[in-house]
Amino acid sequence: MLFLQLLLNGLQTGAIYALTAAGFALIFGATKIFHVAHGTAFTIAGYVFLFAWGAGWPSWLGVLASIAAAMVFGIVMERLVYRPIQRHEGSFFTVFVAAFGVSIVVQNIIGMIAGRGFATVDTPLSFSAEILPEIFVAPMLWISLATAGVLFVALTLFLTRHPAGVALRALAQNPDLIRTYGLSSNGLSVLAFAIGSALAAPAAIVTAMTTGLNEAIGHHVMLISIAATIVGGIGSLRGAALAGMMLGIAESLALTVVDTQWAEAVSFLVLFGFIIFRPAGIFGVTQTR
Amino acid sequence: MTGIALRSENLSRSFGGVQAVAGVSLSLPEGQVTALVGPNGAGKTTTFNLITGNLRADSGTAEIRGKPIMGLKPWQVARLGVARSYQDLRLFTHMTVRENVLAATETSSWFWQPGGRRAQQQREHRAESAMEATGLTALADARAVDLAYAERKFLSMARILAAEADIWLLDEPASGLDLSSRIRFGTLLKDAQARGVAICLIEHNLDVVVELSNRIAFLDQGKVLAEGDPQTILKDPALAAIYFGDRPQEAA
């Protein structure tokens, strides 16, 4: 029974991880930018929702504001940080350090404004009910799974049907196109950041309504997104989402064997193992170094 | 008769069902320039990679003066006297020309090189003469990334000269060089030949092949179809058909 309960908990965490990881993977695939400030988009989205809720806004408006905030953050990062660095041929590490700097700044500003420590949105949706003997499930589980499912279908449709989506996929599969297209991929790059960042918003809202947010949560989200993207196989959205789901479930199921403190370490052991033994990930193509 | 520096027997390698190299047997005699000729995708660069240990062969053997080299790591093969150049050069872009060439003389991976000050002076001397031979002395302090195209090609050659290898595997070393650079390059090869270096080069331009090499190995679909002196091979209509058949824009 404990197993089933943990599996259900894992599904909820997994849905959140899958969404954020897909966003990260989309951005990395299309732009080859290792967007370590992706967790920051998540934090911003979560706190915007928190404030909207606290200010008594209707929840749909809060959701929209949260998505908008994440998108704006993503686009601003692309325009003001990544673009200038890439213009002077900065290495991937220059990009990494710059983005990490932003995440530190935002984390501390949020801590100063909103206070440090956990903050949650209280809603009846996160009250658990006993659906089977000893199995407690809150409506949020179904909402988060449904949200993740719907968004993936929408994303898949966009990436396969819409011309801009197809172009994004082409960029992800053939990085040389970025070089050949050069400036014409500018618009696409902004699009990738907008969509990728927007995907973090629903995950952040769900987190705000269940386990709660703190100002440093972006770190954790960023690390999980990177882990899922690499385990899933760089360039594969489906892989990232699936790996995110798997990491969520693995973290939760690991509790049957180890204490809570080890849960996060499980994800990183998986990541470490993959990098050493199968760096191409589950769905990636094995490349020679 | 001179000895065979490097010999391969039946080297084979496939990538996911595609047989890139299908039993290449090749000998590189000392003091001779062997041109590896063939249409695109014939397996020329793959053959190099199999010999140098950058790729593992599915089957076949290769030996340097009788010493088997299959299964050795690239740096082990290099220490047996094989130096190679890459089509994309792979210079040490952020280092100066002098540092690039010096690096080629230093093989130890330890904190310092063996031999102390004397050996150090000898290596520096080798580096200076390699730069002189390639006409790069004036550019010694320029970074590789700032060089012009032909200079980069010569820097790649300078590294090989400084490495003092006696087997050279050169991947399109002359492509894109203008006539005067090509003549200078030809002199480098002649000098090395005179010292008994066994040279193998990949080259697409058949005029350059005739100009530089005295043996040809014709590769197609992963096999050596013919081996011999340039005149005979290039006059063979069957081979010409294969060679130009895959590149209609040149056959026209």
Place this chain on the structure above:
Amino acid sequence: MTAFLINLATLAAISGILASTLNFIVGYAGIFSVAHAVFFGLGAYGGAQVALLLVPNPFLACLVAAVIAGGLSLCLALPALRVRGEYFVAASLGLQMVAATLFAELKPLTGGIGGLVGIPRPEILGTIVPVLPLALAALALILWATARLQRGTFGRTLQSIRDADSAAESLGKNVNAAKTLAVVFACAGAGVAGALYALHLSFINVESFTLDQSIQIMAMVIIGGAGTLWGPLVGAVLLLSLPAVISFIPFIPPTEVGAVQQIIYGTAMTLLMIFRPAGLLGDMSKGKSTA
């Protein structure tokens, strides 16, 4: 006031060791580790245990710390040999997270969250010695060694591997051996810094060995200028004096000093990367894209 300055100078020397050893693998070998605090921590726990269980001899503590950190640095060398770029950063992130959990959970060795307390003051021949001269001596020694290596043939080997590893290997360089050697050297140095840190504070816990610390060391290197000799040292002094400077600004409430400090160094990291990616002391023409 003097106690304050001595403390600051000791911590600056220790950070200087951390930054220059990290600079060695980042600036010369292109191994972008964000797990340097792990080896700092290993050295700190190792050195502390030597002082607690055996003798508070600083030389023995540093030696043990260097051996432990250098030995376990193979965990970092392994991914460095297999992957590079983003993949390696991700691997070192993973290593950092797992190690922080281990530090917090392996109570018998690390004292768990509570850490190790009451680490005795260092003694040489029965006399208690302050850590500052030891730390300065270690810093000088490590700076001298890194400078020799960086400017010598080993530095050239690492740079050639960084720029084109396949070409370096086809020129006879054992790439794996050189990379491993560089990682072991840098991590052993971080271990020495850890032992000195434990002896200086006489109390350590996992807080000092987390990702935040790794990033701070990285920031010292980057802000000062990766691939330069003095840059990391300048970065270390700048970042360490930041809290002191901020605490003198009257209108910032003391509870926010930490946050303001973080905001300043986060901003500095981002702005430098956009406008001066080679760092304060870096040569712009040379440091542009070392990866």
